[in-house]
Structures are given as C-alpha cells and as structure tokens.
Amino acid sequence: MRRPRLALGLATLCMAVGLPAPAWAGTSDSAAQHTLTTAARPVVDMEATVLAAQIDPRRADDTLTPGAKSSVLAVEQALQARNLLAAQWVDGYFGTQTVSAYAAYQRSLGYSGLDANGLPGLTSLTRLGQDRYTVGNTIGPGAKVSRDGYVVNARTQSMLTEAERLLGFRLVLDQGSYNPGGDPTSAGTHDGGGVVDISVTGMTAAKRTSVAKALRQVGFAAWVRSPSQxxxxxxxxxxAINDTDLSTQAQHQVGDYYLGLNGLADRGPDDGPKVTIRTWEQYQRTR
Known part of the structure; x- marks a missing residue:
C-alpha cells in the first residue's frame, strides 16, 4: 500500500512547486499500472492498415505501403498469436496471406459476406487488438442511404456531394452499391459498398474527364469507361478508396489504381486524369 501514499504525496508536492503531477499520481497501484500499460500499447492506424490491405496484394514485389508498416505488423502479430498467420508472413506487408488470415479471423467472429472480406473493420480490428494495441484514425462506411433509386453508403454519398460541389453540377447514378449479381458486366465490383457508376448522357469528352478528375480528387478510384473496353x-x-465494405474485386481495382493501372482485367496503364491520390479522409484534412 505504499504506492497510494507516495502518489498522493507526490501530487501535493508537485502542486506546491507549480509542476504538473504524473498521470498516475493520486491513483491506486492497479489503476496506475493500467494507465501505464495502456499508454505503452502501439497504435494501429486504421486508415493506413486498410489502405495497405487494398494495395499490397496487387503488388508484383514486396514494397510496403508508406506509413503502414508498424500498424500492419501489430495486426499480423495478433493474427499469428491466434494461429491464423504463419511467422514468415509477419513482415508489415498486408499481402494475400494476411488478407486471408484476417478474413478467417472475421469468420471466427461469426461474420460472413462483406463482413468477412479481409479488410479490417473497426469492430474486428479493435477486438483483435484487445490487450495488444489501440486503434486510431478510425474509418467506416456509415449507414446505407438511397440515391437516384440506388443504394450507397453515407461515406460514398458525402464523397459524391463534395465532387458535385467542385464541379458545380449534380451527378446522376446509373448503378449503385450493394448490388450482388445485379450487373454481370461489372465483374462483382458493385457487390459491396463504395462503388458507383455515373451517367455521362449528354456530356462532352472534356466534361467526362472533368467529372473523373473531381471524383479522384475526393478519394475515388475513377475512370471513364467506353464501349470499346x-x-x-x-x-x-x-x-471509393478505403471503403471497408468493398467487394474483393473492387479492392483489387483500388489497389491497381494506386499502382498506376486502369482497373480492368487487362491491368493496362491508367488512362484517367492525373491527380494526387488521396483517400476521402486525407482529402478532408487538406480542406
């Protein structure tokens, strides 16, 4: 019981000389230890981790996603501790092995479908890190909403609204999200959240390009698609980059976009307008 007396004495002494007391001063042994233990845990940057889970599986090499290594390592170590990921894959690279391991972890929680797509969601990421790490820079798709007769999520809706503000006119959808099997030509990209098709009826080539540019500026991987493709x-x-509801196919498109590709099966060079690639959250921080 010496720690409480010392802590209270130290707090009083610090006040007397005008210095801040330590965070644990005036607390019990167990509370002080909890504070110190929590503060010592690494912080997993959810934004960076989810981004790595989209890009890394599409790389031809083992280049790490900038700013993601420590967060990915913490996640991989937690997966290894649950015997879901072999030690050789605990390397800070969120490749296909880590995606598969994370999806297995999601299924172990009783999740299925989009909730077990291998992209870390806030609930699963937090549970995985219990007593190991804390989660920062949290993101999520938000609730499902209706737009132009289609379903999108709140995050996608906000991104479209901002793109419209940049353009000065309204965009009209001709396909939304959460539409499994609704369009065989979409190759499953619209099965999950974050993916839309924009109508270009009446638009000139220049206007189509300006729309794709605005969409890219706010955080979409966006391309003008032609009948020849x-x-x-x-x-x-x-x-929408970093939408945690993305289908596997849409995740691959986002990863290819970051790697300078066109998001099509041929993985040809990106044919869209050049912009600084940002997520929606990164874009918001620049405003």
Whole structure:
C-alpha cells in the first residue's frame, strides 16, 4: 500500500512547486499500472492498415505501403498469436496471406459476406487488438442511404456531394452499391459498398474527364469507361478508396489504381486524369 501514499504525496508536492503531477499520481497501484500499460500499447492506424490491405496484394514485389508498416505488423502479430498467420508472413506487408488470415479471423467472429472480406473493420480490428494495441484514425462506411433509386453508403454519398460541389453540377447514378449479381458486366465490383457508376448522357469528352478528375480528387478510384473496353455504354466507374465494405474485386481495382493501372482485367496503364491520390479522409484534412 505504499504506492497510494507516495502518489498522493507526490501530487501535493508537485502542486506546491507549480509542476504538473504524473498521470498516475493520486491513483491506486492497479489503476496506475493500467494507465501505464495502456499508454505503452502501439497504435494501429486504421486508415493506413486498410489502405495497405487494398494495395499490397496487387503488388508484383514486396514494397510496403508508406506509413503502414508498424500498424500492419501489430495486426499480423495478433493474427499469428491466434494461429491464423504463419511467422514468415509477419513482415508489415498486408499481402494475400494476411488478407486471408484476417478474413478467417472475421469468420471466427461469426461474420460472413462483406463482413468477412479481409479488410479490417473497426469492430474486428479493435477486438483483435484487445490487450495488444489501440486503434486510431478510425474509418467506416456509415449507414446505407438511397440515391437516384440506388443504394450507397453515407461515406460514398458525402464523397459524391463534395465532387458535385467542385464541379458545380449534380451527378446522376446509373448503378449503385450493394448490388450482388445485379450487373454481370461489372465483374462483382458493385457487390459491396463504395462503388458507383455515373451517367455521362449528354456530356462532352472534356466534361467526362472533368467529372473523373473531381471524383479522384475526393478519394475515388475513377475512370471513364467506353464501349470499346467492354460490354457497356459510356459511363464513369468509381470505387471509393478505403471503403471497408468493398467487394474483393473492387479492392483489387483500388489497389491497381494506386499502382498506376486502369482497373480492368487487362491491368493496362491508367488512362484517367492525373491527380494526387488521396483517400476521402486525407482529402478532408487538406480542406
């Protein structure tokens, strides 16, 4: 019982000489230890971790996603501790092995479908890190809402609204999100959240490009699609980077976008307008 007396005495002494008392001063042994233990835990940056989970599986090498290594390592160590990931894959690289291990962890929690897509969601990421790490820079898709007769999530809606503000006119969807099997030509990209197709009816080529640019500026991987590229009419396809509800196919498109590719099966060079690639959250911090 010496710690409480010392702590109270130290707090009083600090006040007397005008210095701040330590955080544990005036607390019990157990409370002080809890404070110190919590403060010592690493912080997993959820934004960076989710981004790595989209980009790393698409890389041809083992280059790490900038700013994500320590967070990914903490997640991989937690997966290894649950015997879901072999030690050789605990390297700060959120590749296919880590995605598969994380999806297995999500299924162990009783999740299925989009909730077990291998992208860390806030609930699963927090539970995985219990007594190991804390979670910072949290993100989430928000509630499902209706737009132009289609379903999108609140995050996607906010991104579209900001793109409209930049453009000065309203955008109209001709396909939304959460539409599994609704369009065979979309190759499953619209099965989850964060993905929309924009109607370009009446738009000139220059206007189509300006729309794709605005969408990219606010955090979409966006491309103007032409009939020569597939069995579809002219439209703009957009996938919201770091939407944790993305289908596997849409995750791959986002990863390819970061790697300078066109998001199509041929993995050709990006043919869209050049912008600084940012997530929605990164864009908001620049405003």
């Amino acid at each position: 597939g069995d579809w009419p002219w439209h703009i396809h957009a996938a």
